[in-house]
Amino acid sequence: MDPIILVLILVSAVIGGMMASLGVHLLPVGGAPAAMATATGVATGCVMLMTGSALTGLFTASAVASFWEFEHANIGLVALSGGVGAMLMIGWTMLVANLLYVFGAGIVPVSGRVAVDPITKESQTEYKTPRTDGHGMPNVSYISGIAGGFVGGFGGALIYVTLENYAHFSPATAGIVAIGIFIANAILAAYNIGGTIEGFHDPKFKERIAVGLFAAFTVSLLCGILVVVATLVFPYLGLGGAL
């Protein structure tokens, strides 16, 4: 197989994995404390949020890729549609969680880590219940989460479409391998965050993002090498068709 294509597969696996990691760092993840509305974010772990949104992204991406003939999809459009699908999913999740917090628990969405919302300049501290770490999704966390969904979904769909277009994987195999690489990166990013994060305005984001991206780079490079080996070997099976 053409060496340029192999490099392209490797590069897209690395970029996709790093985007998955960046996406996880941008999400407002509340974990267990958010279930009691004592921390900002959605009340579940990074992995659940990112996997849910990225799988939706993969569905929209594969639906869009099916408009082209096999192996001739437009990479940019398919990856963008993956980003939009993931964005919609995480957006709905955060909206419904906010509705539950506001009308069910009776609390105001407020950030616990910053005194003033960096985007809308609204004051936060007065609305925060003492001894809690914020509640719900304030505007800045919501916007950060939408951006995180877009970046993560774009990365996952990029791995998918490159595997389908250039490595000649069938849509099903490309999807399942993309999920494998994506999940490994998302979970390492979750360990890097270590529980909860509010979004890009959280001091933790600046502190940890470099390490997280480096870990994602290494792991996706190794997974990419495995995929390239499988791609190289496949034509020698004499099966014809796509992996």
Added chain:
Amino acid sequence: MGEEEKAEEKPKEKFTLHFPTENNLSIMGIVVGALVAILPWLPAIVKGVGAIVVILWGADCVRKTARYGLGTGVPSIGVLAMGYGLVGGITGIVIGSVPVLYGVGIVEPAVLIGVAAVGAVGYISGILANSEKFIGMKIPGLERGMAELGMAGALAVIIESSMIAGTWNASVVIPNIIENGVIATIFILSGFGMLQPFNSCLGADERRGRTLLVSVEIGGLCCIIFGVVASLMPAPSGILQGIQLIILGVIVWILFYSSYVRACLREAHAVVGTGLIKTMR
């Protein structure tokens, strides 16, 4: 069939009392998993036992890494295992199916290349996660745990694919397991077998023997579900292989679920009925 059932029942007494130690269970998982993986002509019931052992090994690895607290919940590390398992398992299946390496006859060891590779990836990611210079999770033995989890995940994907399709050769597995989405069932059911035991049993009074009973029980449930799937598959799998798996799964599930419930009742301070469900005593 009768002999194999008896062979299944024998380890019950030993297992319910004491599982092998962590190191021995790892060795047992690697040896049994590798043996079952490189002998794709074995009957489905033996592969089912292999899958149960591999899931048990994975659950023990989840337990020994997650008991220090991961910060993101126990399920994450089980899903990580299966994420690596998908990449490593599919790579192994493809490498192992190369005609030069495959078809030497009885033993096809090339599939283990994928397992070993994903073990190395897991070890490196464990170093990244544990080292002070990088993520800094400071969990003792995380490197080894992640390597073992990656290998257990890859072995689970390979063994369960060959359980359902009859062989793990790519010419059968790709149309019969991957294209139709059965791989997603393999992914989440093996993931549950590994992550669910410790996730449901964790706490101050968690006991290793009791936690691992849940893992074997979920392995039995997996065998039942994969047996149903296998009986719908074309040759070399089929109804005969499927029924073997269902019988194995039902026996294992009944034995281990009842012994788990008995262990819970015995070790609880008190069992009080709510009146909604008839309690056992």
